[in-house]
Amino acid sequence: MSNVPEKLVYTVEHEYVARTDDSAVVRVGITDYAQGELGDVVFVNLPKPGDRLATHQSFGTIEAVKAVSDLYSPIAGEVVAINTALEADPAVINRDPYGEGWMVQLRMAKPEELKGLLSPSAYRSHIGE
Numbered sequence: 728m729s730n731v732p733e734k735l736v737y738t739v740e741h742e743y744v745a746r747t748d749d750s751a752v753v754r755v756g757i758t759d760y761a762q763g764e765l766g767d768v769v770f771v772n773l774p775k776p777g778d779r780l781a782t783h784q785s786f787g788t789i790e791a792v793k794a795v796s797d798l799y800s801p802i803a804g805e806v807v808a809i810n811t812a813l814e815a816d817p818a819v820i821n822r823d824p825y826g827e828g829w830m831v832q833l834r835m836a837k838p839e840e841l842k843g844l845l846s847p848s849a850y851r852s853h854i855g856e
Contacts, residue, residue, distance in 0.1 A: 728856055729758065729759045729760035729763060729854060729856060730759040730825070731758070731759070731760075731847050731850055731851050731854075731856070732825055732847065733847050734746075735825070735847065736801075736841055736844035736845060736846065736847075737758060737844060737845040737846075737847070737849075737850035737853075738799065738801045738844060738845065739845065739853060740783075740799045741757055741758045741760060741761035741764075741854075742755055742756065742757055742758070742761075742798065742799060742800075742801050743755070743756055743757070743758050743801075743824075743825065744801050744802065744841065744844060745825070745829070747832065751834055751835055751838070752807060752832050752833065752834050752835070753802070753804075753832065753833055753835060753841075754829045754831075754832050755800070755801060755829070755830055755831050755832070755833060756820070756824055756825065756828055756829040756830045757789065757798070757820065757824055757828075757830070758824060758850070759824050759825070760854045761824075762820050762821050762824050762828075765789065765791035765793060765794060765796065766791045766792045766793040767791055767792045767818060767821060768789060768790070768791050768817045768818055768820045768821055769790055769791060769792060769817060769818070770789075770790040770817055771787065771788070771789050771790070771813045771814075771817045771820070771830065772787045772788045772789075772790075773786070773787045773798075773809045773810070773813070773830055773831060774786045774787055774806050774809065774831065775806065775809070776806050776807060776808060776809060777805065777806065778805070778806045779803075779804070779805050779806075779836075780800040780803060780804060780805075780806065780833065781800065781803050782800060782801070782802055782803045782840060783799050783800065784799065784800050785797040785798065785799055785800075786798050786799070786800050786806070786831065787830070789817075789820070798830065800833070801840075801844055802833065802835055802836070802837065802840040802841065802844075803835070803836040803837055803840065804833035804834050804835045804836045805833065805834045805836070806831050806832070806833060807832050807833065807834050808831065808832040809830065809831050809832075810827075810828075810829050810830055810831070812827065813828070813830065
């Protein structure tokens with residue numbers, strides 16, 4: 728059974744959104760379910776700080792032993808930070824997807840878009856748990 732934290736919201740593409748100390752900025756990564764389906768993560772291609780993303784726009788790729796998958800922005804916003812630690816150790820996504828395995832921080836263009844994302848219970852239903 729996958730770990731689906733109650734304090735996050737989710738996408739059908741298996742990204743999560745976590746609030747940060749700055750109410751205008753959120754942290755985005757892939758879910759525990761997604762990392763488990765991918766297998767061992769070996770490379771992540773992320774955007775640059777300053778890049779502007781539209782909702783559902785591909786912002787990079789994640790490469791695992793099994794496959795390469797696109798990463799999609801859950802909401803519109805500007806990339807304010809990327810997790811540079813993933814360059815040296817992308818497998819941290821497998822070990823700690825909701826903590827040290829985060830990918831980007833976005834300054835939200837439309838915070839109301841968060842209301843359109845999946846609740847933890849809806850995400851659990853989506854993945855069949």
